[in-house]
Amino acid sequence: MAGIANGNRNGVNCKSNSAGDQGHRKSCWYQEDIDDDLRWSFSLNSILHEGVTQYQDIQLLDTKPFGKVLILDGKLQSTEMDEFIYHESLVHPPLLHHPNPKSVFIMGGGEGSTAREILRHKTVEKVVMCDIDKEVVDFCKSYLVVNREAFSDPRLELIIKDARVELQTGLEKYDVIVGDLADPIEGGPCYRLYTKAFYEETVKPRLSHHGIFVTQAGPAGIFSHTEVFSCIYNTLKQVFKYVVPYSAHIPSYADTWGWIMASDSPLSLSLEEFDLRIKQRINGENRYLDGETFISASTLSKAVRKTLENESHVYTEQAARFIYGHGSNYRLNL
Amino acid sequence: MAGIANGNRNGVNCKSNSAGDQGHRKSCWYQEDIDDDLRWSFSLNSILHEGVTQYQDIQLLDTKPFGKVLILDGKLQSTEMDEFIYHESLVHPPLLHHPNPKSVFIMGGGEGSTAREILRHKTVEKVVMCDIDKEVVDFCKSYLVVNREAFSDPRLELIIKDARVELQTGLEKYDVIVGDLADPIEGGPCYRLYTKAFYEETVKPRLSHHGIFVTQAGPAGIFSHTEVFSCIYNTLKQVFKYVVPYSAHIPSYADTWGWIMASDSPLSLSLEEFDLRIKQRINGENRYLDGETFISASTLSKAVRKTLENESHVYTEQAARFIYGHGSNYRLNL
């Protein structure tokens, strides 16, 4: 059969020109619009799985630049190649700053990688992962080999529920609470888990003495940090005595990402102490994080520091309700 | 895990906004550059198979708009949805114009669809398919369900060899010879199977009395017909008394495609006779071709007719050798 491309092709029956062979381009691509004006594409090895859960669409792709990629509702969540940057950054700073973390609560984190990193800490006796989407959790359990061990660790307790409801209704206190949720888009699904009221009335009461809260805090690039990072920072500052923002460039996100630690106990650790605790407390070796890396990550650049100092917006239920309309319109115009 | 896209996403832990769901776009695409300035993309269901043969790269994709798609060296060959247009057009006009076609030779056609259409003709006793790439043939045999029956038809004889060599060395004559090869790019692999010398010295001697030669003839669109269609036509006119060009729009090619029949016996059939022979000779029902369709396909538009009348170029070995350099450069610049 003869095919297209204005005849400029190598055919079924004739030895083809090797230059031509080498010349032809990658043909299968995963493509994501990071925003309306910015598009990011990975060449594909294969489409491993596609499905629809009660809450979202789910895809697992095998890509050339980043290996296996988990996608929810058409948005990249995590890649085999560089998820360690995100998860080591989310988990280890708070657990290392805590004198002796025994119990940890994860809001979301259904992928399992956050639990995996937490469970590497020898001090940890109990991890509660509370994710609303059972199908995503089951999916990751069976497809993400790297997290299998974590999912079957006896210290892990899995709860399928809205983390907000779980934290409001439960009583147990935790040494560290980890927010591994979608960003606080006004009108978006997770907004209410980033408000001052939620931190004050729901999170803080569930932290034990010296307890530390950490949350992923959205993009923190030199331009993108104004979207949610600075507001999350300012909102946490209203509720906690000590707040430490930090960030790292994550290649598959095509951006620098942010995390924020917060506590009413001081959050300061010398480089040496940081590295010592890694050696003493964490099984296996970190691929990304150590003391120097954290110094670099928690020393923000001039532009970002300035925004954080001057940020005045605080996430509140009011704000949310107020902009609800915009939130959903925004979606339609995607 | 939190994901990118400036936070404009639905997360793991929170019920997502259904408008958002509906809003997100197809993310996996097959993309082909029809030429340097024209790109054609299909959204992907899955990548069924990728491999490399001795002669070419091979892919089988499952696409949303066209179903299964066969790709060689990054160029679309054939799609489940519309290959019937190409193969019914290539095969039935010559076989129907022949008074009683018993034996048919296919140059190329490793995909098996050409053989499938030929074998639908009750008069046909023997089909020789001569393709150089055993791996492509084996691949299509096992993956293209629609052609399985044809591949196992006792009337089909498969030869793995360069069709040119096979036709030069053999003696047997055929009622119809079918050219199902890549286009005659100067410097390209198949050029020498489109030259005047090849038609005169190799094809014609292997045609029986009333024998008919047909070949795919490249793009035949209002602009693209000048690339090879008109030259193949003019070259065949130097060798055969009667030459009939025809064309059809093939959606997956994003172009109109051309075929040319040639013989030293008259090639004229009334609409009625055409439809009668279809009924009498062909098992099953054509999806595309009948008498009226062929009248439309073989009545070329003004611009194409004019080019064909004025075409003076004839494909010769000389021309080939002469432009060889250009041929291969052209490839590198893809």
Added chain:
Amino acid sequence: MAGIANGNRNGVNCKSNSAGDQGHRKSCWYQEDIDDDLRWSFSLNSILHEGVTQYQDIQLLDTKPFGKVLILDGKLQSTEMDEFIYHESLVHPPLLHHPNPKSVFIMGGGEGSTAREILRHKTVEKVVMCDIDKEVVDFCKSYLVVNREAFSDPRLELIIKDARVELQTGLEKYDVIVGDLADPIEGGPCYRLYTKAFYEETVKPRLSHHGIFVTQAGPAGIFSHTEVFSCIYNTLKQVFKYVVPYSAHIPSYADTWGWIMASDSPLSLSLEEFDLRIKQRINGENRYLDGETFISASTLSKAVRKTLENESHVYTEQAARFIYGHGSNYRLNL
């Protein structure tokens, strides 16, 4: 400045490798999703103009494969390279079938190309172009050089109004009425100009004796003809004695397009008579259409003929109102 691409680039200060130069790809592209699963891209020379009218977004691009391209609301309307196929097909068949067309009414056609083709007919004394979007008309007047002469032709009368209202309220009768509108999407803006009631009560009364109505009829490809082409055909059959559908592949549309002529007088013209009238009546030479071309265009392929014969759906206001919801949802899911 050093630039990206893993260093694989030619720099400001050093003579670059010519293979590298030739190797790098087209970087600027116009991209359009023909539907959710099919994408069509042209490389760009430049973005000539972008604007927003009261009714729609408007772009004029200079593309490599098709020259100047007019785009409304992100959808390709017309290209410098091949608009002649569409406009010769829309205009000349009805005017040539009419014994002596003096007055013509255009519903829409703000681009001016339809008027341009009509005004090439020596018999034509008056052309009324009725388009709702003054800004688009003014834009095309000033940017589309090829239509300038037409816009300034004294026989052209331009009315800025909804064509439906104009036809309902006016009294004058026309020899030919041309529908050059968007397709009849249920819930879409133009639906009501394709209904049986509109043809019967609004169009037909405004046709003079022997009057002919013609309309663009949407995609007419082997798959796409079921979207609107067959329904427009069947709806016109309810209202007019003689209905003639025809089609042509338009490269920039990546599809075959359809038009339908309808009248209460017979619509039959011999090949010779068709070509004779072209010579006698039309100034300048057609690039696309002549007698043979029209025979090919009006001889539909088997699959399309079958759908037309079996089509039972008729566009009515009811149908429209009924599916309105679907119509607008459909938009949101774009």
Added chain:
Amino acid sequence: MAGIANGNRNGVNCKSNSAGDQGHRKSCWYQEDIDDDLRWSFSLNSILHEGVTQYQDIQLLDTKPFGKVLILDGKLQSTEMDEFIYHESLVHPPLLHHPNPKSVFIMGGGEGSTAREILRHKTVEKVVMCDIDKEVVDFCKSYLVVNREAFSDPRLELIIKDARVELQTGLEKYDVIVGDLADPIEGGPCYRLYTKAFYEETVKPRLSHHGIFVTQAGPAGIFSHTEVFSCIYNTLKQVFKYVVPYSAHIPSYADTWGWIMASDSPLSLSLEEFDLRIKQRINGENRYLDGETFISASTLSKAVRKTLENESHVYTEQAARFIYGHGSNYRLNL
């Protein structure tokens, strides 16, 4: 004119559905393959200029996410939005570490931004910019408004020549020499300006007492730093007593970028001293760089530090000649 897209469009003549309007996507894109498997696309406002110089193709685009973008040979060089990160990082650390920089030599830098940042230093009396491509320099002079003042600064001396030849033949010594060249691809145009021999025999002899050499050092991301960053570092370590690598995420590059300072005098400056010198010596305010930012930038993450410690490859002419073939093939296979 009716347009494509399966009729799913808003037309010329009918008021269109606003959801439809808002719904349609960006249609014009700049696209660059960062490597074979990774593609980066910006939506376009306009194509401001395209040309070809003696050495390279040149484009100036106006993009939505990054404003004006300068592209050479299809590779992004610099964007209006974030070039300040690259140029402040390249220029200010070496000039601030130097006790009193009066004369500076730029290898390349035809864009003018490097000169612009250097000329902000009050101590600087003379800047020599040596770029081989006069047309690129002239182009940037006339198109990049932000650098106009720099180009007309009397302290700037422009030489159109191969920087290597200029440094080899001249005699004058410089306080700072800045390498603003393409990366050292084996077989690429700039390779020879990154070799040990070049640093030892050509650069070092042209540095005055306390002189500092700085060079852009290619991508320095957690994965990409192994391409050239670690080799440039190791090569400089063979030649200079003190070598300081640092990096920053540059959004438009979709990567973290690297720079390396080298000198035979110590390169250490306290945070306070760094900020003080900025205040004393630099006119205007930095948008990106200050003391804290430099601490973060020059504190490399664990993975990068490890590669740098273990890097053994040194760029030499031999290595270059040896891999020449690969270099150019590599290009062809793009």
